[in-house]
Amino acid sequence: MKKKVLVVDDETAFLRILKLNLEGTGNYEVLTLPGAEDILAQVRAFKPDIILLDIIMSGTKGLDVCEMLNKDPAGCRIPIIILSALDKAADKLQAFKIGAVDYLVKPMGKEELIAKIEKALRPSC
């Protein structure tokens, strides 16, 4: 069964290509959102297995979204991977503190991204 991936990023070109890349593997069903405004509703409807979240967006800030999801009964179990152009240690630290499972710095390659997704989806034992 295909894993559901929700990608939130304000770069629509990035969303388009990322969707092609992930769906091209045949393993993922991808929903992309250019903003995080109604993310809770989307999460409830789409029920993603994993969320890829940009932290610097023109609208709602990624870290706020992350925090919001972690407080929501529907969202708190979904692993979140942060995608960011920032690679300051302080930013990473902040992301992990509010519950992100991983942090990827742009530009990241397709293989690296898929490896991180798979790692986050691997059931813990």
Add this chain to the structure above:
Amino acid sequence: MRLSHKIISSFILVITVLSIVNIFSVIYAINHSQEEKLKGEEVLFAQDLADRFVRDIVEDKAETLTDTLFKDKKLREEMIEYILVFDKNGYLLSNTYLEAIPKQLLKLNNKFSRKENFRLQKIVNRKLFVYDIAVPVREGIEQVGAIHIGFKGIYILQTIKEALAPALVGVFFIIVIAVLFGLFMSETIVNPISKLKDAVAKIGAGSLETRVVIKSADEIGALAGSFNKMASRLEETTALMVQAGKFEAIGKLASGVAHEVKNPLGIILQGVNYLEGVIPPENKDASEVFQLMKDNIVRADNIVRMLLDFSRVDELYMQPEDVSILMDNSLLLVQQIARLGNIEIVKEYQAQVPKIMADKGRLEQVFINLFTNAFHAMPGGGRLTLRSHLCRFADSKYRGDKTKNDYFFPDEEVVAVEVEDTGQGISGENLKKVFEPFFTTKGPGKGTGLGLSVTSNIIKLHGGIVEITSQLAKGTKISLWFKTVKSE
């Protein structure tokens, strides 16, 4: 008005005023002494005449008198303008004028009191300039007449002129001396001051390398010395500030731009990854192009990352580290390049070198950078020597001022690290710029020109010093000094 003009003109003014005062006092003195002479000798002369003429006057012998008068006047022609003899009624008995006698001489006062023996008066008008000495002619106590002798004022003036001539020559020489002295003063005081003024103006206009050359042991020499010191400090500080400003500007720019650059890079990389999947791998050219594209995305990303390194003052994770181990770690990553480039690695690590406080990752980055630079400098192979040892800072090979230093005390024990190659070396001119951001001698696309400036920044953040020495065709040595953990 220029200072030298002020000095010279005030000298001349003062000297001139003093000279004029002096000349007037000389004139007054001569005049006074001439009058005294008149009152003395000439009054006697007049009284002598009066004694000789008394009989003739009483007897009214005008002709005899006139005869004698002319004789007496002739004896002193150059001095005497006239001699007049009056009888007791004030009637002019005899005189030395051949032509008509000036009318005002007829109105002269001829009455003398008993106590009065002479009178001196100056007569000055259009026709006459005389000192008139009048004496009474007495027979017993009765005044029987009067004698006036007019002494030529011109003659007295002449005397003053003669006495004044040397004084005027003296004044002239004094003024000449004053001017020369003024010029001397302007040479010794004003010129240095105007040199300083020019230098200050130049520095103000931004030529910080300006210095003044004034060789004198006085305050002005000292001022010039202080000025030069100030200028040097200003030049050094400004250079540092410019450098610091560049770093700061790059840091700010980088953190602002990083986000804007990295996002597109992310899209491009994902795009290339997508295309790799849809183009059959049999297409060798396409595969090569994809690889080149990915390499260059990485390159662009590295530049942004290096730029970001400037702005990360607060992000060092310092732990006690053995600097030799850090060098070995870095070496592991590049030793393949060394082997391929026919480069021999020599390690001269002193045993038991104390640990230093360091951010492992950042310092390893520094060493990788230094090793890579060294390899690039030895395209035909060579030797890379790595050294580490403990020494007193005062005994180190640091070329800067070891006593006044923002980082170490002279007595402090420091860990010295050297990375020395046998490569082509760096020219003196380039050596000054190697720590400047974006300075590179490598071709376009081969170096970012950031390596050494990032290195220098990272070493500074570690509280250490970095120094580079180089000789063309012999090699380059990078020396680093760090604080030991103990002294932290």
